[in-house]
Every structure is written in C-alpha cells, then in structure tokens.
Amino acid sequence: MQHLPEILKIIEGGVKNNATQVASYASLLADKLESEGLQRDAGSIRKKLNSVASPADLTPHAIDSTPLPVDRDSRLTLGDLTLPILENSQVQLNDQVKEKVNEFLEFIKQSHLLTSAGVGITPSMLIYGPPGCGKTQLANNIAAHLQLPLITARCDTLVSSFLGATAKNLRSLFDHAASRPCVLFLDEFDAFAKARDDHHELGELKRVVVSLLQNIDSLPEDTILLAATNHEELLDAAVWRRFAYRIKIPLPNPELRKGLIEQFLGEFQNGGLATLADVAKGMNGAVIKQACQAAIRKAIISGQDNIDNDYLTIKLAQDQYTNIIDDQKMTDEEKVVRLKNLNAKLFTISRLSAMFGMSTGKISKLTSTRGKLNEQ
Known part of the structure; x- marks a missing residue:
C-alpha cells in the first residue's frame, strides 16, 4: 500500500490524541494524492480536515504553521524552519557519496514497500568532513x-546554562519533529x-549526551534525522551507532572543483574552468x-557580461x-619573491x-636571477 506510512502516522496521532500530528500527516497525504492526479480524494481529505481541525493545524508545510518549541527562559525558538527547493540547494558530490545519498533517499521514498x-527503515544520516564542504547544503538538498x-x-538556544534545561529543550524539539512531516x-x-570521556567537560554536558541518545532512540522509525559536524573525532562513540548512514x-x-566553479559562476563564466579548478586545489x-x-x-x-578569469585566479590564489x-x-x-618561487606559472x-x-x-627586477632577494 503506497501511502501506508502516512496512514500509520495518522492512526498513531489519533491513538495519542495528538491533533497536530493527525492534521499534519492527513494534509501531507492529501498533497501526495493530488500530485498523483487524485484531486477528488485529496479534496475529500481536506474537506474533512476543514470541518474538524483548527486552522493552525491545516498547513504543515507553511512557514507560519505549527509553532516551533521555544526555550523556557529566553523564549527563543529551538530551531529554524525552512522550505528548501532543489533549484537553490544543488550540491556537488563525488560518485561514492552521491551513491549513498541516493540510496538513502530511495529507501525513504519507497518506505511503503x-x-x-x-x-x-532507519532514516538517519551523520554527515562529517572539513568546514565548507557542503554538509549543510546536503541537508537542504535532501529535504x-x-x-x-x-x-x-539552533545550538545557541538548545544549549542552556540552566541545569537540566538543555535536556528538556532536546526533548521538546525531538517531540515536535516526530509529530509532523519534516527533516x-x-x-x-x-x-x-561530545565524548563522555572528555575530562574537560562538565557533568551537565555529559548528561546532555545521555539525553540526546535517549531522544534519538525514542524517535519513530520513519522520522528523518540528519546531523553534521566538522569535528567527528569529538563525538561520543555511542552516537555513531545511532545513525544508519555515516557519510564523509x-x-x-x-572534477568537483570544476563543477563548483561552473555552478557558482553560472552565466558569468568565461571558460578556462580546468585552469581555475587547478588553482583552487585544496580549497x-x-x-x-x-x-x-x-x-x-x-x-x-x-x-561586463563575463568574469575576468585573471581576477578570479588572483582571488583564488590569495x-x-x-x-x-x-x-x-x-x-x-x-612575498613577491616567495610566491614566484613557489608557483611561477600561477604568479x-x-x-x-x-x-x-x-x-x-x-x-620583474625582484624576480629576476640578479634581483632575487635572499630568503634566508
């Protein structure tokens, strides 16, 4: 049955007397039926929702729908809600990573089977690697x-200075995510x-890890969880086992640098992508x-209609x-002499x-054989 996951979530919400969950997944089911050309069935679901649900429950995909939970003391939201679209969330991945991501997506899309x-299914993925390599962009792309x-x-509001507040914030955010279609x-x-054997961490932060693990374990098996870090070596060993997919x-x-430059420049590109990609080595x-x-x-x-390749080369070289x-x-x-000696072709x-x-x-005088400065 193709829409069994949504139906099960609706039943779960009804049993738990969670009207928001029922309305959220019923609305998602209506959206899916409509996309399949079943407008009459979708209309019947929405008509029933309109007759029994409050207006706030009817638009789970809208930015101003069900409010996100807030920190009790600061009253700031514990997360940010966005609606990513493919056109704005393209990400360049090598073939091995792309294969794992596609498998992850296919399992979720075929979860009814x-x-x-x-x-x-265990739709959880831990993404790690150096800063600036597209981890956040990949999360947007998946959504x-x-x-x-x-x-x-939001780490700044999730982590509280008050004893026990961080664990409560985590629980509130996880409960909210479990009650609605989202990533x-x-x-x-x-x-x-962070690892609990880190002697520099306070006991409170170690208790936060325990709370995090418990919240991950209590998530419904169809709630999609992504996490990203630049410092995978700091993570607690037990955290790794909670994620079905671990992608570096x-x-x-x-080749990816060439693709990135082409993507970022768009209509302003001016050829020479391979040379620019070579200059960007290690970036x-x-x-x-x-x-x-x-x-x-x-x-x-x-x-100008196109970028100055020499200018971009200089920016990358800098x-x-x-x-x-x-x-x-x-x-x-x-500096002139040092750079010229290191890479005469580039500089x-x-x-x-x-x-x-x-x-x-x-x-020319500085970099000539006679004019070179002593670098000692």
Whole structure:
C-alpha cells in the first residue's frame, strides 16, 4: 500500500490524541494524492480536515504553521524552519557519496514497500568532513528532494546554562519533529554530542549526551534525522551507532572543483574552468564560492557580461597562499619573491603586480636571477 506510512502516522496521532500530528500527516497525504492526479480524494481529505481541525493545524508545510518549541527562559525558538527547493540547494558530490545519498533517499521514498513487508527503515544520516564542504547544503538538498520542511536545530538556544534545561529543550524539539512531516537537522552536532570521556567537560554536558541518545532512540522509525559536524573525532562513540548512514564529505577533487566553479559562476563564466579548478586545489566549496561571487560582483560593476578569469585566479590564489600574503613579518618584496618561487606559472608578473600594487618593472627586477632577494 503506497501511502501506508502516512496512514500509520495518522492512526498513531489519533491513538495519542495528538491533533497536530493527525492534521499534519492527513494534509501531507492529501498533497501526495493530488500530485498523483487524485484531486477528488485529496479534496475529500481536506474537506474533512476543514470541518474538524483548527486552522493552525491545516498547513504543515507553511512557514507560519505549527509553532516551533521555544526555550523556557529566553523564549527563543529551538530551531529554524525552512522550505528548501532543489533549484537553490544543488550540491556537488563525488560518485561514492552521491551513491549513498541516493540510496538513502530511495529507501525513504519507497518506505511503503518496506513497511508493508514488516521491514523498518532507519532514516538517519551523520554527515562529517572539513568546514565548507557542503554538509549543510546536503541537508537542504535532501529535504528538497523529499519535499519536506527542514527544521534546523539552533545550538545557541538548545544549549542552556540552566541545569537540566538543555535536556528538556532536546526533548521538546525531538517531540515536535516526530509529530509532523519534516527533516530534523542537527547542525554543529559536536556542540551537544561530545565524548563522555572528555575530562574537560562538565557533568551537565555529559548528561546532555545521555539525553540526546535517549531522544534519538525514542524517535519513530520513519522520522528523518540528519546531523553534521566538522569535528567527528569529538563525538561520543555511542552516537555513531545511532545513525544508519555515516557519510564523509572530503575536500573537492579537480572534477568537483570544476563543477563548483561552473555552478557558482553560472552565466558569468568565461571558460578556462580546468585552469581555475587547478588553482583552487585544496580549497573547500565555501571559499571557492566566495571568490566566484567576488569576481561576479566586479564583472557587474564593470559592466561586463563575463568574469575576468585573471581576477578570479588572483582571488583564488590569495586564499590558497594566505599564510604568505598575510604574514606580517615579511615585506611585500619578500612575498613577491616567495610566491614566484613557489608557483611561477600561477604568479605571473602581471598578477603579482595587480596583487601588490607594484609596477611590472619592479616585479620583474625582484624576480629576476640578479634581483632575487635572499630568503634566508
């Protein structure tokens, strides 16, 4: 039965006397029936909802629908609710990661088959890797593919200075996510999932980990849970076992860097993507995006239809060699010589001139065999 998961959630909500859950999943069922061309059946469900449910329960996919829980003391919400769309949540992944993500999505989309066969699913994924590699973007992409709202936990309000308040906040957020169709996303996961054998942590934070584990264990098997961290080495060992999928997103390889630059530049690209991808070696997607956006802004202000590849190359190079360029102990002349010696192909005389505001003649003299400074 194709819509068995939604029907089971409606029954569960009725048994628990949870009107919000009933209305949320009934509305989701109506949306799915309508997308399949069954407008009359969808209309019958919505008509029944309108006759028995409060208006606040009728739009689970709307931003202003069922209010998110709040911290008791600050009265700030424990999460942010968004409605990701595919056009704005594209993510570049290597083939191995892409295969795992597609499998994860397919299991969720075909959950009715697994449920009918008595085989439960565990729609949970832990995403880890260096900063800026697309972990948050992947969470948005997954929610967009599933056409579900994304509830992103807010660490600043979840973690409270009051004894026991953090555990209560976690429970409130997890209960809310279990009562409605959504994807619950725990970003900066290490903030409340640190190893309990860390002697530098207070007892209260260790109790938070226990509470987190209990909340994950009590989630309905069809509630979708995502978590992301830049510091997987800090996570408690028991946390890893709670996630059916554990995906590492590495720094982008040359092909992915080329795809990222093409994606970020869009209609402003000006060829030479392979060369730009080579310059961006070792960079994460976030840094590459910043450089591309800077190049686009310059093109727009200059009245150009395409970016200046040399300008973008310089921006990428500045990020790539920031340890030298920002070194306060070196003079600009010493930096010019050092950069030229490290990568003569990248740091041409004209690029070094643009970077340091020196004449090409002076750059040429500094980098010539006779004029090179002693780097000792």
